[in-house]
Amino acid sequence: MKxxxxxxxxxxxxxxxxxxxxxxxxxDNIVWIDVRSARDYRAGHLEGAINIPHGDIGHKIFDAxxxxxxxxxxxxxxxxxFAGLALEILMELGxxxxxxxxxxxxxxxxxxxxxx
Numbered sequence: 001m002k003x004x005x006x007x008x009x010x011x012x013x014x015x016x017x018x019x020x021x022x023x024x025x026x027x028d029n030i031v032w033i034d035v036r037s038a039r040d041y042r043a044g045h046l047e048g049a050i051n052i053p054h055g056d057i058g059h060k061i062f063d064a065x066x067x068x069x070x071x072x073x074x075x076x077x078x079x080x081x082f083a084g085l086a087l088e089i090l091m092e093l094g095x096x097x098x099x100x101x102x103x104x105x106x107x108x109x110x111x112x113x114x115x116x
Contacts, residue, residue: 031065033057035086036077036104046075046107054082058089071097075104 034045035054045051052060054076065072072095076082080102090098101107 030071033074035074035082040077054086057086068094069096073099073101075101075107078103
């Protein structure tokens, strides 16, 4: 039932004006990274999220997040596959707190469900 609701709502959510979501209460100790392409990022992203495409994460992450103990939340364009690959790279590089948040569209739906 929930999957059907998601599939019915998703086309309408994607037609909304360029969405920017608050990056989860804007906690200074949390960094959000969007590992989608620059084009996808420009089409809509979490407010405050840094765009580092998954293929670039290994050599660009230290410039964006030099603190290995900073909590990092990653999202991508699909089911979290590329975010999962980025998570593995970050963990191998020594980052201690990395969370795969899955797909951007899923985050949109979660945000819509949380609104009164």
